[in-house]
Amino acid sequence: MDKLREQESIGRDISHLFRSIRNFMGRRLQPYGIGDAQFPFLMLLLHEDGISQERLATYLKCDRATSARSIARLEHAGYVRRLVDPEDRRAYKVFLTEQGQELGDVLWSVSKELNGILLEGFSDEEKLAFRKMIKRAGMNISKWEQIRKTADE
Amino acid sequence: MDKLREQESIGRDISHLFRSIRNFMGRRLQPYGIGDAQFPFLMLLLHEDGISQERLATYLKCDRATSARSIARLEHAGYVRRLVDPEDRRAYKVFLTEQGQELGDVLWSVSKELNGILLEGFSDEEKLAFRKMIKRAGMNISKWEQIRKTADE
DNA sequence: GCTTATTAGTTGCTTATGCAATTATTGCGC
DNA sequence: GCGCAATAATTGCATAAGCAACTAATAAGC
Numbered sequence: 001m002d003k004l005r006e007q008e009s010i011g012r013d014i015s016h017l018f019r020s021i022r023n024f025m026g027r028r029l030q031p032y033g034i035g036d037a038q039f040p041f042l043m044l045l046l047h048e049d050g051i052s053q054e055r056l057a058t059y060l061k062c063d064r065a066t067s068a069r070s071i072a073r074l075e076h077a078g079y080v081r082r083l084v085d086p087e088d089r090r091a092y093k094v095f096l097t098e099q100g101q102e103l104g105d106v107l108w109s110v111s112k113e114l115n116g117i118l119l120e121g122f123s124d125e126e127k128l129a130f131r132k133m134i135k136r137a138g139m140n141i142s143k144w145e146q147i148r149k150t151a152d153e
Numbered sequence: 154m155d156k157l158r159e160q161e162s163i164g165r166d167i168s169h170l171f172r173s174i175r176n177f178m179g180r181r182l183q184p185y186g187i188g189d190a191q192f193p194f195l196m197l198l199l200h201e202d203g204i205s206q207e208r209l210a211t212y213l214k215c216d217r218a219t220s221a222r223s224i225a226r227l228e229h230a231g232y233v234r235r236l237v238d239p240e241d242r243r244a245y246k247v248f249l250t251e252q253g254q255e256l257g258d259v260l261w262s263v264s265k266e267l268n269g270i271l272l273e274g275f276s277d278e279e280k281l282a283f284r285k286m287i288k289r290a291g292m293n294i295s296k297w298e299q300i301r302k303t304a305d306e
Numbered sequence: 307g308c309t310t311a312t313t314a315g316t317t318g319c320t321t322a323t324g325c326a327a328t329t330a331t332t333g334c335g336c
Numbered sequence: 337g338c339g340c341a342a343t344a345a346t347t348g349c350a351t352a353a354g355c356a357a358c359t360a361a362t363a364a365g366c
Contacts, residue, residue, distance in 0.1 A: 009264045009267060009268050010271065010272075010283070010287055011174050011178070011192075011264070011267060011271075012193050012213070013284070013287045013288055014167065014170055014171050014174060014287060015174070015193070016214045016291050017167055017171075017287060017294065018168060018170075019214075019323075019324085020294040020295065021164050021167060021168070022323085022352085023298065023324080024294065024297070024298075025164070026324090026351085027301075035351060035352075036351085036352085037351075037352055037353085040164075040165050040168075052314070052315095053314070054313080054314055060165070061169045061172075062172070062353075062354085063353065063354050064315070064316090065315090065316075065353080065354070065355080066352075066353055067315090068314090068315060068316060068317090069316090069317095069353090072316095073351095085314095088313090088361080088362070089314095089360085089362085090314040090360065090361045090362070091314050091361095092314080092315080111162045114162060114164055115162050115163065115164075117293055117294055117297050118163065118290045118293055119163075119290065119293070120293045121289065121293070122286070122289070126286065129282065129286075130163070130283075130290070131163055131166070133275070133279065133282075133283045133286070134163055134166045134167060134170060135166055136274065137170055137271045137272065137283070138169050138170045138173065140270055140271055140272070140273045140274070141170065141173040141174065141177065141270055141271055142173065144177070144270050145173060145176065148180075172353075172354085175321095175322085175353085176354075179321085179354090188320095188321060189321085189322085190321075190322055190323085205345090206344070206345070207343080207344055215323075215324085216323065216325075217345070217346090218323080218324070218345090218346075218347080219322075219323055219324075221344090221345060221346065221347095222322085222323090222346090223322085226321095238344095241331075241332070241343090241344080242330085242332085242344095243331045243332070243343065243344040244343085244344050244345080245345080
């Protein structure tokens with residue numbers, strides 16, 4: 001397997017990493033009746049309350065449909081409330097409920113725990129470098145997506 | 154958003170990166186009638202032919218069910234053939250068909266293209282460091298999964 | 307002011323993935 | 337040799353995610 005392992009792309013390792021992260025988050029959030037996908041939405045709402053599903057989708061770089069379904073699940077679970085925006089009756093304003101705000105501490109601690117696990121043995125410089133490289137790779141491929149989309153038109 | 158961005162976990166960036174990679178691979182492989190998930194299976198089979206679904210799952214760090222379904226799709230598309238292992242009639246031996254072997258060049262070129270996009274602007278040292286860190290993080294979280302599994306028993 | 311384009315949200319379809327339960331086969335203990 | 341544990345594969349169920357098509361509301365062009 002050595003020849004393969006040398007030449008293989010990083011895609012597979014990122015895939016493995018991502019699936020493991022989902023698994024971890026799923027297990028940690030299960031007691032609260034939500035899935036791993038709801039985590040980033042809650043984190044964003046903790047920081048900026050009352051924004052639309054569209055803005056949530058944009059910030060989290062996901063599809064509007066994904067945003068809609070994730071918020072719907074959070075609403076059913078009682079963590080958010082949706083109010084029609086009086087300024088634009090197409091859009092909702094998504095607010096955390098009291099229950100949602102109370103979840104904040106748990107979410108931060110789970111987030112820290114995950115970071116601690118992932119970056120165990122990393123020096124501070126390595127942690128920073130790793131974060132930056134992930135962001136750079138993400139920006140690189142975003143650029144490609146942008147080129148593709150404009151080419152489609 | 155700055156305060157949030159500083160403190161946020163790397164999980165979100167990895168999620169974005171992973172989804173973008175799936176998107177890219179999905180588009181590149183669509184002309185061949187397969188999805189992004191089939192790519193690592195084909196790559197592994199190009200290197201080691203005639204192994205079982207179980208071994209494929211182990212190498213690719215995924216569930217046996219995922220392996221089974223991915224191989225089934227490859228079989229329907231005509232890229233692999235499954236023969237019952239005469240030494241162990243529970244298991245299959247998965248072989249690439251001629252059509253599957255011919256896909257090799259395409260897969261390598263798609264893989265290289267993805268790497269080129271992701272790592273654009275990275276120096277050789279950075280590329281190597283990035284790969285290593287992704288692997289380290291993956292091993293870190295694998296260790297946690299292992300501890301959890303043994304604790305469940 | 308009316309038509310058209312854009313935008314926010316929803317829903318159906320498809321793919322991917324993991325877990326649990328089931329079946330079939332192998333192998334171990336005795 | 338028999339019964340039971342372990343293993344390979346399959347299937348059902350649940351979650352997640354993107355795309356496309358649709359509705360409803362707003363904005364722009366004229």
